[in-house]
Amino acid sequence: MPKINVKSLYIHIPFCKHICSYCDFCKMYYHEELANKYLTSLKSEIKSNYKNDLIDTIYIGGGTPSSLSLELLTKLFNILKMIKTSKSLEFSFEVNVSDITEELLVFLKTNQVNRISIGIETVNDKFLSLLERYHTKEEVYQKIMLTKQYFDNINVDFMYGFPGQTLDDLKDDLLFFETLEVTHISIYSLILEPNTKLFIHNVKPLEEDLEADMYFYIIEFLNKLGYIHYEVSNFAKKGYYSKHNLTYWNNESYYGFGLGATGYLNNYRITNTRSINHYNKGLFMLSKDYEDINIRMSNEMILGLRKIKGVNIKDFFNKYGKEIEEVFNIHDLVQQGLLKIKDGYMFIHKDYLYLSNQILERFIDIQE
Ligand code: SF4
Known part of the structure; x- marks a missing residue:
């Protein structure tokens, strides 16, 4: 079988300084020594599995990649030097609002990062405390303005569908997000996933019809602001579609490195372990499943129809x-x-x- 050129690469950094009540991502509390060891393992994983492809999109997600100390970030970016990158590289890095400092932004900028993704979710105090995320409206505004001094391509995550949320609450959040004037917005409704604090505490979801109304309200609101609705949950200003995420929706190959990461290479779906102990012993992979033509055709449609333009x-x-x-x-x-x-x-x-x-x-x- 001819080798397919892989042009996208995802890296998972599973550390967070605090754990949010709704989160079911692969994550754990930040611990400097453990994170240091993790990066050493990440280096061996990339070294053994990266096949020298010319990479066009890198996405460092988490967890919270920005939870790493500057020393560990330096180690991470040194590891990345083994990746061959194209001239048109889109390089996204997820940051937490509270981690944004001028020092971090300068560091990322000088290390090829050109797209910043920030998980804001909401600025409503009641819902922030439900999510156990702690930032204020003023802090978010200041941090985004600071980020804009260094980066023009910024994504923010917006969440809706909180228990007890009204359309007026939603409008307040949207009006605030409007003031940020960022290039990309990803929207998510709150999902009460098993094994999360919210689920265990039996928090009830928002009524479905209201959630649907909110979804359509958001679309209309963002369209009026000039955002193009290009994927079920994603909006961008012209020229700012996420190239990396389009790799997924176009059902193309990509590397996935790090704890719990998934990759798609030569028709194999590769899923890494979620156990840090296994990972740090070099037992990176949990499963490797071949996708026959039927599975590939299904994925082509299931992923492709997420794009508003379709297949x-x-x-x-x-x-x-x-x-x-x-x-x-x-x-x-x-x-x-x-x-x-x-x-x-x-x-x-x-x-x-x-x-x-x-x-x-x-x-x-x-x-x-
Ligand atoms: S939502 Fe993000 S910041 Fe919160 S615990 Fe999960 S990965 Fe960490």
């Missing part, structure tokens, strides 16, 4: 030698207008985006 019908045929409608039993969805076909693309009708998960489920099974 290019001809590209699908060229890649798999089959028509989408021959492979999947979706005739009724097309008939009812939930799935649209226009200008060579298949996409989810904007009025049904809120139901995208139910629609995407229909692409799990292949027609025999």
Whole structure:
């Protein structure tokens, strides 16, 4: 099989200075010595598995990558010197509001980072305390303005759907986010995942209809501000789509390094261990699953239909030698207008985006 050039690379830094009540990501409390050891293991993982591809997007996520001390960040960026990068590299780095300092920004800037992603979620005190995240409106504003002095490409995460949230609460948050004038906004509804503090404390989700209304309100609000809704949960100013995330939605190959990270290489989905003990012993991989053509076609649609533009019908045929409608039993969805076909693309009708998960489920099974 010819080797596919891999152009994206994700690195997971699983440390956080505090743990949020809703979080089910792969994370643990920051401990300098453990983090130092972790970076040494990360170096060996990259050294053994990175095959010298020319990388076009790097995403360092977590956890909280910015929880690392400057000394450990220096170690991390020294490790990254073994990665060959293209001239058009998009290099994203996740930071926590409270970690943003001029020193950190200068450091990241001088180390090729050109996109900063900041988890704000909300500036409503009541919901911040529910999430157990602690920043104030003023702090967020000041930190974003400081970040803008060094970076023009900034993503902020916006969360909605908190128990007890009203449309007025949502509007207040949106009006504040408007003042930040950033290039990219990712939106998420609060999901009460098992094994999180919120779930264990039996917190009840927001009523579904209200959550749907909020979703559509956010779309309308951000569209009016000139953000392009280009993926179910993502909005960007022109020219600022996340190249890295598009790799995922286009079902292309990528490296995933670090604790709990997932990679997709030569049709294998590779998942790393979530055990730091195993990881630090060099037992990086948990599973390696081959994806046959049926799984690949399903993923192509499930990931691709997250893009508002949808899936290019001809590209699908060229890649798999089959028509989408021959492979999947979706005739009724097309008939009812939930799935649209226009200008060579298949996409989810904007009025049904809120139901995208139910629609995407229909692409799990292949027609025999
Ligand atoms: S939400 Fe982010 S900052 Fe909070 S515990 Fe999870 S990974 Fe850490």
